[in-house]
Amino acid sequence: MGQAQSTAGVQTPxxxxxxxxxxxxxxxxxxxxxxxxxxxxxxxxxxxxxxxxSIKRWEEQFLAEPKNLLALAAVSKNDMKQIIQQPNAxxxxxxxxxxxxxxxxxxxxxxxxxxxxxxxAATSVLRVYxxxxxxxxxxxxxxxxxxxxxKLEKANFFLEQIIDTSEEPLDSRIVDELLKIPVNDGxxxxxxINLVERYGVVPQKLYPDTYNSMNSRGVNAxxxxxxxxxxxxx
Numbered sequence: 001m002g003q004a005q006s007t008a009g010v011q012t013p014x015x016x017x018x019x020x021x022x023x024x025x026x027x028x029x030x031x032x033x034x035x036x037x038x039x040x041x042x043x044x045x046x047x048x049x050x051x052x053x054s055i056k057r058w059e060e061q062f063l064a065e066p067k068n069l070l071a072l073a074a075v076s077k078n079d080m081k082q083i084i085q086q087p088n089a090x091x092x093x094x095x096x097x098x099x100x101x102x103x104x105x106x107x108x109x110x111x112x113x114x115x116x117x118x119x120x121a122a123t124s125v126l127r128v129y130x131x132x133x134x135x136x137x138x139x140x141x142x143x144x145x146x147x148x149x150x151k152l153e154k155a156n157f158f159l160e161q162i163i164d165t166s167e168e169p170l171d172s173r174i175v176d177e178l179l180k181i182p183v184n185d186g187x188x189x190x191x192x193i194n195l196v197e198r199y200g201v202v203p204q205k206l207y208p209d210t211y212n213s214m215n216s217r218g219v220n221a222x223x224x225x226x227x228x229x230x231x232x233x234x
Contacts, residue, residue, distance in 0.1 A: 119150070147185075158178065
């Protein structure tokens, strides 16, 4: 609880307090930065601020190299990750295995742009048992179904916490902490157990994903805004 900094277990390096050693470390850092030409003007190396003269010199040095001009043109029109990729590294590290593990569970699922990894992991494990029992080739449990009930449970829990702290000032640390993130997508094993025991599961075809479940940032922002509004009323 609280924001107090803990100093337990923090050890001071042996060289701190030894003037000669400290000077040695300081000089080493100085020489390293100077060798990189990070900041140097007519008066020598400076580390306190950027200077226009230094920035201008860096630009001139960069543009003077033909390879830098080629790199600049490439990254201006293409995905940087594709540009810096080393083809030889992919070839040298080919994913070839002598042993193959049997694949359980189809189709492969995708949580898209959401934080439902824990729900996807749980439903993928649960469906394997059902697929073997009923001899199903393809089967998927609804992640959206559990996602909906998870949002409702989190909203209820948040409002109950607001009621319990209703005597606290609005700017108290505990209320401030509650209001930071009333709901999010995250969860863990005990939460999925509680959801399944209370609400059960349904096939994905009966309760399919929606745009907002696959792209949850928007709905999270809306629910967060409304919960803060309700918290103020409470």
